[in-house]
Amino acid sequence: xxxxxxxxxxxxxxxxxxxxxxxxxxxxxxxxxxxxxxxxxxxxxxxxxxxxxxxxxxxxxxxxxxxxxxxxxxxxxxxxxxxxxxxxxxxxxxxxxxxxxxxxxxxxxxxxxxxxxxxxxxxxxxxxxxxxxxxxxxxxxxxxxxxxxxxxxxxxxxxxxxxxxxxxxxxxxxxxxxxxxxxxxxxxxxxxxxxxxxxxxxxxxxxxxxxxxxxxxxxxxxxxxxxxxxxxxxxxxxxxxxxxxxxxxxxxxxxxxxxxxxxxxxxxxxxxxxxx
Amino acid sequence: xxxxxxxxxxxxxxxxxxxxxxxxxxxxxxxxxxxxxxxxxxxxxxxxxxxxxxxxxxxxxxxxxx
Numbered sequence: 001x002x003x004x005x006x007x008x009x010x011x012x013x014x015x016x017x018x019x020x021x022x023x024x025x026x027x028x029x030x031x032x033x034x035x036x037x038x039x040x041x042x043x044x045x046x047x048x049x050x051x052x053x054x055x056x057x058x059x060x061x062x063x064x065x066x067x068x069x070x071x072x073x074x075x076x077x078x079x080x081x082x083x084x085x086x087x088x089x090x091x092x093x094x095x096x097x098x099x100x101x102x103x104x105x106x107x108x109x110x111x112x113x114x115x116x117x118x119x120x121x122x123x124x125x126x127x128x129x130x131x132x133x134x135x136x137x138x139x140x141x142x143x144x145x146x147x148x149x150x151x152x153x154x155x156x157x158x159x160x161x162x163x164x165x166x167x168x169x170x171x172x173x174x175x176x177x178x179x180x181x182x183x184x185x186x187x188x189x190x191x192x193x194x195x196x197x198x199x200x201x202x203x204x205x206x207x208x209x210x211x212x213x214x215x216x217x218x219x220x221x222x223x224x225x226x227x228x229x230x231x232x233x234x235x236x237x238x239x240x241x242x243x244x245x246x247x248x249x250x251x252x253x254x255x256x257x258x259x260x261x262x263x264x265x266x267x268x269x270x271x272x273x274x275x276x
Numbered sequence: 277x278x279x280x281x282x283x284x285x286x287x288x289x290x291x292x293x294x295x296x297x298x299x300x301x302x303x304x305x306x307x308x309x310x311x312x313x314x315x316x317x318x319x320x321x322x323x324x325x326x327x328x329x330x331x332x333x334x335x336x337x338x339x340x341x342x
Contacts, residue, residue, distance in 0.1 A: 022342030030338065047341025050282040050334065051308055053301045061309060061338050077341050090316040091309040091336050098306045098319060168342070200342075222342030 008217050011138035011159035013071070013106055015218070017042040019208070019242045020073065020197065026231060029064040035225050036070070039235035045073045045108055045220065048092045062099070072096055072103035073140070076110045080121070082128035085227045091133055096249045099260025106138035108162070108199075108220075118168040126156045129193045133157035134148040145179040147186050154187055154194070161187055162199035162220060165211060169223040171203030176238050184215045205234075205241035212245025213253065277329040288327060295322040297333065308335050 008015050021041040026032035036044060046061060050074035065072065074092030079085035091105040098105035109132065110122035120143050132139050133156070141158040143149050150161045165184045166172035174180055180198060187194050195218070199209035211219050219242060228234035266273070278285050281297070288297065294317060298305050310317045311334035317325060327333070 023340040024342045026340065029340075045342055046338040048336050049339045051301070051303060051337050053282055053284075053335070060307065061340055072338075075341050076339070087314060087316070091311060091334075093340075094309040094316055094318065094340060095307075095336075098309075164296065219342075227277070 005078070008193070008195055008271060010140060011106065013102075014136060015071075015195075016242075017041060018212070018218035018246065019239060020045060020199075020218060020220035021235070021238075022220070023061060023065070024098075024222050025226040029059065029061065029178075030217070031231055033064045033224070035231040035235040036065075036233045039225065040239040042069075043073050043103075044070045045075050045222070046092075047075055047087050048078050048095070065101055067101050072101050073108050074103065075108040076128075077144060078112075079110060080112050080114075082111055082124045082131065084238040085109060085124070086127045086131050086135070089128075089137060090135070091166040093137070105136070106140060106159070108134060108242055109139050109141045109158075121143055122146070122152070125149075126152055129153055129158050140197065145176050145183060147179060147182040150196075151186050159218075160195040160197055161219055162197045164200040165198050165207060166201030168170070168200045171205035171224060172201050173203050174198065174201065174214070177210065177214060180211065181214045188215075202238075208238050208241040209245035209248070213241055213248045215249055218242075220262040277327075279327050279329070279331045279333060281333045282335055291326045293323055294299055294325045294327070294333075297320065297327065299337065301335070303335065308337050 020043040021039045023032055023047045044171040076085040076088040079088055093104050109120050111128050113119050113121040125141055129139050129141055138159045140160040141153045142162045143153055145163045146197045153161050165174040184196050187196050197218040197220055198216045202224040208219045225231050225235045225272055277290055279288055313332050
């Protein structure tokens, strides 16, 4: 269908599919590969971690990702300071340069406050954004749904701001649609193509649709697919949900009204109408 | 001499290069990234860079993440 999955840009990156899918927490890499395929995504996120030097066994993630098909978006998950996030971003870029993947140069920035809530630290996020932009990165910054933080992160140079629907992996969906829509409004004011991606909290397909109906440019999710009973089927559901939400947004929904408006005409009815 | 690799103290020969260290763990240089004393070390420097006593090395790769 024309125009539904229209391309958009994040910095110099041309994005063809608006669903970004994570590679964490699948029961197996085979299952991950099949779920990614079913999701139709182009961009997949990965994390940077220490190599296991002893008892190294099993196969590595890179063997299961078609690097010609997917653009890898490395994250800085697990970082609680701007300094650490910058180190991890540099390592991720180096790895992708070595693989010749197009994702070398962008980063999903996470600077988190604590391990329990995994909520983003706005000050650390802004500091890291500034530094990474100086280092030449295209920064996609994970943040809360607070509109003012979102604006500050954009001002710090982020190529995309990614407000959370709800806490990472919580499956609570878009908890505050008003805040997400205010983020969209403020970030896109006078800059309608500024890309905004709802990142985190997706539990099921309708959450993706809601985010897209609000006008988000894309949705980033992981656990909602990886921990579904049938991740491959859920990945397909997410793909369709995203398309539905995007179509609905483009179509322009009707305003909500307090009272009913009849779909069938009253003119010519043969019935008794109360109050008339 | 003793260096720290991925958070653990390791005994390595004097003057061990980064490339030799990577090979010691049967890793492929193209599939890892290296940090030496908290700074990224690019691949073209693996041969010329020798470890010193007390150096801290991180050898990382990609794993699944969201």
